[in-house]
Amino acid sequence: MEVGFLGLGIMGKAMSLNLLRHGFKVTVWNRTVSRCDVLVEHGASVAETPAAVIKKCKYTIAMLSDPSAALSVVFDKDGVLEEICSGKGYIDMSTVDSDTSSKISEAITGKGGYFLEAPVSGSKKPAEDGQLVILAAGEKALYDEVIPAFDVLGKKSFFLGKVGNGAKMKLVVNMIMGSMMNAFSEGLVLAERSGLSQQTLLDIVDLGGIANPMFKQKGPAMIQSKFPPAFPLKHQQKDMRLALALGDENAVSMPVAAAANEAFKKARSLGLGDNDFSAVYEAVKIPDCSADA
Numbered sequence: 001m002e003v004g005f006l007g008l009g010i011m012g013k014a015m016s017l018n019l020l021r022h023g024f025k026v027t028v029w030n031r032t033v034s035r036c037d038v039l040v041e042h043g044a045s046v047a048e049t050p051a052a053v054i055k056k057c058k059y060t061i062a063m064l065s066d067p068s069a070a071l072s073v074v075f076d077k078d079g080v081l082e083e084i085c086s087g088k089g090y091i092d093m094s095t096v097d098s099d100t101s102s103k104i105s106e107a108i109t110g111k112g113g114y115f116l117e118a119p120v121s122g123s124k125k126p127a128e129d130g131q132l133v134i135l136a137a138g139e140k141a142l143y144d145e146v147i148p149a150f151d152v153l154g155k156k157s158f159f160l161g162k163v164g165n166g167a168k169m170k171l172v173v174n175m176i177m178g179s180m181m182n183a184f185s186e187g188l189v190l191a192e193r194s195g196l197s198q199q200t201l202l203d204i205v206d207l208g209g210i211a212n213p214m215f216k217q218k219g220p221a222m223i224q225s226k227f228p229p230a231f232p233l234k235h236q237q238k239d240m241r242l243a244l245a246l247g248d249e250n251a252v253s254m255p256v257a258a259a260a261n262e263a264f265k266k267a268r269s270l271g272l273g274d275n276d277f278s279a280v281y282e283a284v285k286i287p288d289c290s291a292d293a
């Protein structure tokens with residue numbers, strides 16, 4: 001199977017390498033061209049524009065940072081829309097909101113193409129290991145056709161129905177994840193300020209009902225103030241923002257998520273946006289000045 005791949009950041013690089021490793025022919029494009037080099041070393045071809053990728057490939061996957069990047073790659077000059085046509089499929093795996101996904105879907109299908117949104121749960125390591133969870137929605141026929149690629153990229157794929165459902169499900173999952181990371185960070189700070197061993201806290205949490213892979217993997221690095229980026233904090237804050245907007249639309253009160261979003265915003269303002277999202281711990285450590293007012 002020949003696939004195009006747009007966006008070679010942390011996730012796109014790992015995912016496209018995985019496809020190459022499993023015998024797919026892959027043509028890549030990335031805004032910063034130098035990021036294509038490592039893919040070429042592993043056998044990928046490079047195209048000069050998103051339009052050129054679409055022209056060459058029957059199926060093209062995108063893995064881009066946010067709604068503005070996802071829209072730009074489709075609608076701007078030399079973008080996807082210039083070459084998409086009947087018989088071609090576009091699969092956007094970026095985490096965006098349902099409105100962005102619907103706009104892209106309407107434009108693609110308006111030109112006769114097929115569209116699938118397929119955001120993923122799982123981070124850098126699951127992407128490297130082909131262990132993502134794929135949350136697809138849109139054109140079922142396209143979903144069925146690209147299952148061989150999804151089987152390489154992920155450990156499980158869900159088809160969730162109409163366009164928007166995949167985007168919404170992903171935002172709900174990441175809203176829970178961001179809130180958990182904040183509660184975890186507060187617990188680590190509280191333990192330290194109370195004179196307790198943070199390592200002992202990690203050991204205790206790991207043995208009980210609230211044990212989970214995220215705390216287990218990230219906790220030891222967090223207590224050493226190390227945050228090597230797997231899931232960049234700026235993207236987690238984007239997901240909190242989009243999830244809160246989904247809450248607004250549906251009149252769902254989410255005070256826990258709103259507080260977590262504030263902590264991620266504070267972390268971004270401290271210049272931590274390119275660190276792993278666990279770096280919110282650094283923002284939680286700083287005393288809240290407003291509490292003294």
Ligand SMILES: NC(=O)C1=CN([C@@H]2O[C@H](COP(=O)(O)OP(=O)(O)OC[C@H]3O[C@@H](n4cnc5c(N)ncnc54)[C@H](OP(=O)(O)O)[C@@H]3O)[C@@H](O)[C@H]2O)C=CC1
Pocket residue numbers: 006007008009010011012030031032035063064065066068069072073093094095096120121122123124230231232235236
């Ligand atoms: N990292 C993770 O653990 C996970 C991330 N996600 C989601 O996957 C998506 C990608 O994440 P990740 O790989 O970590 O992000 P990165 O920040 O590592 O990569 C972002 C990619 O988007 C490209 N990009 C950004 N802006 C534009 C633009 N205006 N036009 C064209 N390309 C652009 C970047 O290009 P350039 O190289 O030129 O900057 C890069 O290829 C995000 O939506 C994220 O929320 C989902 C699950 C897990």
Ligand SMILES: O=CC(=O)O
Pocket residue numbers: 095120121122123174231
């Ligand atoms: O979106 C991030 C993830 O880890 O999933």
